[in-house]
Amino acid sequence: MQWEELTGDQFPQALAAAQGVCLLPLSCIERHAHHLPLGTDMYIGRDLCRRAAALEPAIIFPDFIFTQILEARHCAGTIAIDADLIVRLLHNACREIARNGLKKIVIVNAHGGNNALNRFFLQIQLESPCDYVVYLAEPALKPEDEPAVEAQWETTVDGHAGERETSAIMVIRPDLVRRDQLRADDEGMPLERLKALQDVGVSTGTWWYADHPTHYRGDGSPATPEKGERWLSARARALAQAIRAIKDDSETPRLQKEFFDASQQPAIAPLESSD
Numbered sequence: 001m002q003w004e005e006l007t008g009d010q011f012p013q014a015l016a017a018a019q020g021v022c023l024l025p026l027s028c029i030e031r032h033a034h035h036l037p038l039g040t041d042m043y044i045g046r047d048l049c050r051r052a053a054a055l056e057p058a059i060i061f062p063d064f065i066f067t068q069i070l071e072a073r074h075c076a077g078t079i080a081i082d083a084d085l086i087v088r089l090l091h092n093a094c095r096e097i098a099r100n101g102l103k104k105i106v107i108v109n110a111h112g113g114n115n116a117l118n119r120f121f122l123q124i125q126l127e128s129p130c131d132y133v134v135y136l137a138e139p140a141l142k143p144e145d146e147p148a149v150e151a152q153w154e155t156t157v158d159g160h161a162g163e164r165e166t167s168a169i170m171v172i173r174p175d176l177v178r179r180d181q182l183r184a185d186d187e188g189m190p191l192e193r194l195k196a197l198q199d200v201g202v203s204t205g206t207w208w209y210a211d212h213p214t215h216y217r218g219d220g221s222p223a224t225p226e227k228g229e230r231w232l233s234a235r236a237r238a239l240a241q242a243i244r245a246i247k248d249d250s251e252t253p254r255l256q257k258e259f260f261d262a263s264q265q266p267a268i269a270p271l272e273s274s275d
Contacts, residue, residue, distance in 0.1 A: 001059045002050070014059055015101045019247045021058045022102035023049045024093065026118070027110040028067050031075035033161035033188070033216035034181040036169055038077045039065075044165065044232075045110030047172045051236030052108075056243040059102060064093060068117045071208045075215055090121060098132035103253075104246055107136045108239065112159065113208075129260040133252050139242040145234035152230060154222040157189060162218020167228030174225065188216040 001014045003022075025045035032040040042063050049060045065079065066089055072078040081089075094105050109118055118136050125134050141149055155163045169177050190211040194204065204210075211217070 001053060001057065002062075003059055004062050006059075011100070017057045018059045018102065019057070020102050021104045021106060021243060021247055022061055022097045023053060023058050023106050023108050023243075024061045024064060024097070025049045025108045025110060026064050026067050026114050028069040028072075028113065029065050029077065029079040030069045030072040030111075030113075031077060031215040032165065033214065033220065034183065035178045035220060036161045036166060037173070037176040040161065040165055040169055041111040043172045043176075044168050045108060047168070047232060048110065048235055048239060049108055051232060052239035052243060055236060055240035056247075058106070058243055061093065061097060064090070067111060067114050069111070069113050071113060071205075072215055074209075074213075086117065087121065087124070091124075094132065094134060095130075098130070103132040104249075105132060105134045106243065106246060107134065109136070109138070125256075126259065126263075133256055135246055135252075137239055137242045137246070139238040141234050141238050142241065145237060149231055149234045152227050155219050158218035160188075160212065160215060160217040162188060162216075162220055163223050163227070164218075164231060166220035166223035167225065168232055169228070170223060170225040171228040171232060182221050184221075187214060188212075188218045188220075190217070 001018065006014050025042075025048070027039075027041035027045040029038050029042065031038065037043070042065055046060075046063055049058075052058070053060055066081050067086060068083070069078060069080045070083070073080050097105050107118055107121075109115070122134060122136055140146070153163055158164055166177065191213070192198075193210040194207060197204070198207070
């Protein structure tokens with residue numbers, strides 16, 4: 001159930017069918033090599049949520065594209081906003097989702113540049129009391145799906161506009177894949193310009209730019225719609241399973257309330273172990 005497609009009259013019924021669960025797909029607008037659209041992550045995130053919600057009902061929030069993509073500001077078409085505004089906007093979106101009755105908010109990430117943001121956002125949920133819970137769903141493929149999906153990939157380096165994402169867009173929006181722009185060189189291979197630091201466990205803000213300045217990691221040439229369909233379907237089944245577990249979860253809301261209650265008077269709140 002797509003939030004923006006519902007009427008106001010339909011919303012209460014959708015809320016009940018979703019059992020209070022809202023999927024929040026995070027993506028961004030950025031370059032995806034020469035052959036994929038700027039909205040690649042957005043299309044994949046939206047499709048994954050729709051497939052999962054068809055298996056386990058949930059309301060899907062409109063595409064949330066204003067996330068962390070400062071590393072692509074040198075590329076045409078990128079939409080990168082201030083870091084503090086990203087967090088404030090995401091917090092406000094969650095607050096509005098909850099105000100509309102959806103008290104279990106599930107972040108479904110479709111952009112690797114959000115990985116650190118997502119973990120940070122989870123932790124700052126403990127800053128002040130709220131009547132909703134934010135979950136981050138990153139489920140592994142189900143055991144019955146994983147072997148077939150992993151066996152189909154021909155490339156060993158992937159991650160951005162490579163075999164996986166190209167295969168997915170061939171399913172979701174085949175009209176936007178420009179196969180004639182796929183390079184036959186090694187443009188998608190890491191340049192390793194900061195390898196000396198990385199080898200000793202040192203990172204910097206330019207780590208991605210150092211390896212992939214043209215925002216291409218991997219090789220999209222072996223991509224096929226069949227691979228994309230198998231990958232998307234398997235991911236949707238795993239996400240649907242996670243949604244079911246979130247619906248059944250009563251312990252996290254209880255623990256969150258317990259934590260907030262205790263945090264109001266930490267000097268006198270007793271600390272008890274569940275062991």
